[in-house]
Amino acid sequence: MSQRSSVMLEPRKQPVQARSAASVDAILEATIQVLLSVGKERLTTTKVASRAGVSVGTLYQYFPNKSALLQGALIRHLDEVTEAIGRVCREQRGKTLKEMAAALINAFLATKMRDAKTSVALYSVSSDVDGVKIAQQMQLHTNKSVAGMLATTSDTLTKDPQLVASMVQSAMAGVSRRLLESPEPEKQLEALRQELIFFVCKYLEACSARVPDSEFVVEPS
Amino acid sequence: MSQRSSVMLEPRKQPVQARSAASVDAILEATIQVLLSVGKERLTTTKVASRAGVSVGTLYQYFPNKSALLQGALIRHLDEVTEAIGRVCREQRGKTLKEMAAALINAFLATKMRDAKTSVALYSVSSDVDGVKIAQQMQLHTNKSVAGMLATTSDTLTKDPQLVASMVQSAMAGVSRRLLESPEPEKQLEALRQELIFFVCKYLEACSARVPDSEFVVEPS
DNA sequence: TCCTAACCTGAGACTTTCTTCATCTAACCA
DNA sequence: TGGTTAGATGAAGAAAGTCTCAGGTTAGGA
Numbered sequence: 110m111s112q113r114s115s116v117m118l119e120p121r122k123q124p125v126q127a128r129s130a131a132s133v134d135a136i137l138e139a140t141i142q143v144l145l146s147v148g149k150e151r152l153t154t155t156k157v158a159s160r161a162g163v164s165v166g167t168l169y170q171y172f173p174n175k176s177a178l179l180q181g182a183l184i185r186h187l188d189e190v191t192e193a194i195g196r197v198c199r200e201q202r203g204k205t206l207k208e209m210a211a212a213l214i215n216a217f218l219a220t221k222m223r224d225a226k227t228s229v230a231l232y233s234v235s236s237d238v239d240g241v242k243i244a245q246q247m248q249l250h251t252n253k254s255v256a257g258m259l260a261t262t263s264d265t266l267t268k269d270p271q272l273v274a275s276m277v278q279s280a281m282a283g284v285s286r287r288l289l290e291s292p293e294p295e296k297q298l299e300a301l302r303q304e305l306i307f308f309v310c311k312y313l314e315a316c317s318a319r320v321p322d323s324e325f326v327v328e329p330s
Numbered sequence: 331m332s333q334r335s336s337v338m339l340e341p342r343k344q345p346v347q348a349r350s351a352a353s354v355d356a357i358l359e360a361t362i363q364v365l366l367s368v369g370k371e372r373l374t375t376t377k378v379a380s381r382a383g384v385s386v387g388t389l390y391q392y393f394p395n396k397s398a399l400l401q402g403a404l405i406r407h408l409d410e411v412t413e414a415i416g417r418v419c420r421e422q423r424g425k426t427l428k429e430m431a432a433a434l435i436n437a438f439l440a441t442k443m444r445d446a447k448t449s450v451a452l453y454s455v456s457s458d459v460d461g462v463k464i465a466q467q468m469q470l471h472t473n474k475s476v477a478g479m480l481a482t483t484s485d486t487l488t489k490d491p492q493l494v495a496s497m498v499q500s501a502m503a504g505v506s507r508r509l510l511e512s513p514e515p516e517k518q519l520e521a522l523r524q525e526l527i528f529f530v531c532k533y534l535e536a537c538s539a540r541v542p543d544s545e546f547v548v549e550p551s
Numbered sequence: 552t553c554c555t556a557a558c559c560t561g562a563g564a565c566t567t568t569c570t571t572c573a574t575c576t577a578a579c580c581a
Numbered sequence: 582t583g584g585t586t587a588g589a590t591g592a593a594g595a596a597a598g599t600c601t602c603a604g605g606t607t608a609g610g611a
Contacts, residue, residue, distance in 0.1 A: 122557090122558090125556090125557065125558090126557065126558075126607090126608070126609090128557090128558075128559095128607085128608085129557075129558065129559095132558085132559090149457070150458075153597090153598060153599085154598080154599065154600080155561095155598075155599085163559075163560090164559065164560045164561055165560085165561070165599085165600080166558095166559065166560055166561065166600090166601080166602085167558075167559055167560075169599090169600060169601080170558075170559080173600095174599080174600080175598090175599070175600095232457065233457040234457070235457070236370070236453065236454040236455070236456070236457050236458075237371075237457075241511050244511065245511065245512070245513075248508070272521060272525055275508065275522065275525075276505070276522075276525055276526065276529050278504075278508070279501065279504035279505040279507075279508045279522075279526075280500065280501045280504055280505075280529070281504070282504045282507070282508070283499075283500035283501055283502070283503045283504025283505070283507070284497070284500040284501075284504070286500075286503070286504070287469070287496065287499070287500045287503070290462050290465065290466065291466070292466075300493060301496065301497075301500075304493055304496075304497055305497065305500075307533075307536070308497050308501070308533045311532045311533050311535070311536040312528075312529045312532050312533065314532070315528070315532040347577095347578070347579090347587065347588075353588085353589090374567090374568060374569080375568080375569065375570080376568080376569090376591095384589070384590090385589060385590045385591060386569090386570080386590085386591070387570090387571085387572085387588095387589065387590050387591065388588075388589050388590075390569090390570065390571080391587095391588075391589080394570095395569075395570075396568090396569070396570095
């Protein structure tokens with residue numbers, strides 16, 4: 110998953126000895142810590158290095174610039190989410206659509222909410238760091254996982270799995286964003302979680318039964 | 331809609347004469363122009379002023395700082411979207427749920443896509459400018475519009491209109507974001523638009539017929 | 552033990568942009 | 582027509598953080 114972006118943003122040096130690998134990890138961890146404690150605006154490479162217990166010089170040995178540093182932290186986090194989704198999708202192969210929907214949504218929201226603050230903090234950084242491109246890659250990967258899972262359902266899916274997967278992903282992303290950006294995510298979580306499952310289930314249901322859907326083809330305004 | 335945020339970010343001086351009002355408008359417009367042409371990173375207040383045909387000093391007469399400038403541009407754009415939604419919601423009162431869904435989605439996507447590039451450019455700026463807070467306000471307003479509309483349907487809605495509205499909004503936001511951030515929004519627009527309408531219609535349908543939905547209440551993983 | 556490569560250090564040079572303010576011009580009104 | 586306020590100007594002050602580099606330290610193989 111860790112991707113080589115075209116813009117020179119990858120580490121300058123690959124950790125060889127154990128101590129340097131530890132440094133890289135500490136730096137990435139510190140990045141999030143600092144982000145959480147002082148916010149994006151006041152995050153400086155010096156602060157990050159200091160928090161990681163290394164010097165700025167060391168930081169710049171592994172990250173060519175501040176952007177690469179933030180990008181590293183973002184990728185690390187998104188990898189977790191992608192990984193979590195991949196896992197559920199593998200587990201749920203062959204199940205019914207409803208089971209898939211519930212499992213997928215629960216896993217997704219659980220992962221996102223587990224460190225909600227980190228998610229939010231990283232949202233804010235995303236735009237400084239080509240976050241869209243990274244998110245696209247993740248999305249693509251996730252899309253394959255979900256579509257692949259859907260294709261194996263014991264029910265009969267009458268639509269393009271990729272399209273269906275896109276819808277489901279979009280809805281999940283939309284709800285999770287709304288949740289994370291709301292004043293008190295925990296308060297709303299339960300209601301939205303259940304409703305999202307209901308929402309998606311109804312859709313998948315309609316995508317499996319043979320329903321005349323021509324009536325829904327509406328011209329744009 | 332133009333909101334007074336608690337952090338001092340509102341204009342220093344209210345335009346009194348016509349020429350100054352024109353300046354403010356030109357500045358806001360120039361902000362978007364510069365954003366589109368050189369991107370957030372290279373946007374400077376000097377460039378914006380120059381593009382607007384005024385001096386930096388003038389700019390700072392109406393915006394206390396760069397942040398307020400960007401925020402102004404963002405608010406202006408979001409106001410349009412909110413306004414568009416409000417309008418449809420008023421128009422669609424009393425209609426069927428399906429009609430509402432189609433009209434709402436079409437209007438929303440049309441507005442967003444009309445100046446897709448601006449939308450994307452402003453996304454990138456949002457995090458530097460307390461965009462979340464602004465978006466929340468808009469969301470709240472939109473939520474009222476949508477819920478209000480839903481409540482007037484000729485069908486019978488069996489769920490809390492606010493909750494239903496939240497779901498619909500989230501789905502729309504999710505899809506539009508996916509669209510705007512995709513490599514070629516236009517290519518996917520039609521397919522996603524139709525599918526989103528289908529998606530939401532099936533949901534609303536399920537929210538109006540009396541369906542036993544206890545089976546969807548699933549425990550979190 | 553000795554040597555080499557990997558790794559770490561941190562003061563400060565350098566760059567860049569924001570924002571101010573003293574001063575000038577245009578508009579409006581009596 | 583003169584006075585007063587609104588509006589405009591742009592050179593330059595000030596701040597702030599990024600990133601380098603010359604030199605020191607540690608690990609591990611021979």
